[in-house]
Amino acid sequence: MVDDLAFTLHSVTSRAGNFPLFPFEYDALTCFKYNLQHHGDCLLDFVNTRDYEKVGDRMRSYATSKEHPVKGFQKSHHREAEIFESGFMIRRTRIFCVLALFPVLANAKTIYSGEFDYHYFKSPAAYFSGGSAAEVSRMCDTGEHASNEDLAQCSHLKFNKASTQLNKKLDAVRLMNEKGDKSLKNEGNPLISPYFEKAQSAWSTYRDNECYSETYAMGEAAEREIYFWECMADITDSRVKELGELLKN
Template sequence: MKVYMMHLIRIIAVPLILISTLLFLDSIVLGKTIYSVRFDYKKATPSSVYFSGKSREEIDRLCKTGEHASTADIAACSQRNFEQISAQLNSTIKPLEAELRKGDVDLKADNNPVALPYFEKGQRAWVQYRDNQCYAETYSLGEASMRYMTFWDCMARITKERISDLKSAED
């Protein structure tokens, strides 16, 4: 029985070890880079961490002129730009939601459907659209060093469009 168990362990363990080793070596042999893996922007370190130790003026100059900027600097500038535009979107949405919430009180009192849940659902759908669109644009580049610049620039562009749409709907 002992010999049988040892033989069974070898039969199972050897392929498992081999598969594990091959999976580990795959990432080394194929030369995986930061540009060849999936990216989750929600887990990205804020650009302020990248620029820590630099003054606002230094960051503004680097991001506006691109002078002496590395690819990582430009990507961080693109991320910073998106973060600022995203903050603008949030400050645009808050008063709209407050207005809808206020209007919903009257609608509800008259037994009419309320608007805020639909606005919130639309905003979630828009975020999903934006994210998917920008991932598609980015991943279509393959392993390009412009990958993160492209992603953050896309996020900023589509978010600016959303702000514009929300403001025009307000008028």
């Protein structure tokens, strides 16, 4: 983590170091870029063109995923925006980031590097085993005192709940298809079930790859697992709604 922070600080100061920013503005930029990596490059572009008023707005835009608020990010990214926008009010507020300053190779890899397989992630039940359901719910709802890993598991839990609903809908659709297949078979027509299963398998592959692609596009971002699980939950929720409409018909 120390290496990651130092690398991010170097990235920020090397691109924005020649511009008149106050220390707390560097702090806000560094914390944001540490979490979102190259998605923070546009902020440095705004600094380089002296478009300071655009920095806070862009920071706030990352408090959502697919137009849905991401709990925990709303506070952190809005806070980063507020700190940066405090401008010349040097004594107003400072963000606390523990930064270690020593050389880091430009091509250094971090714990957020490379591919991952979500099937091997620790389950939310195991991760939150030390807390009560009420405590976990409160932390996930508010994002207070939650680390990035905590928030990632909150989003993982959200995905698991969506998956449970999906499985219920799938069971209902499969039962409906089986009944329809009996009539179709007697009439010598193609059956529904084989094609539905192919469609569901293709959908699962699409969802996984879509969320992997969006996550890997973030680069070595500390929040990438949160965005991954939010993506998985959102697309799964959409599938649940689609199947619900199918059952109505």
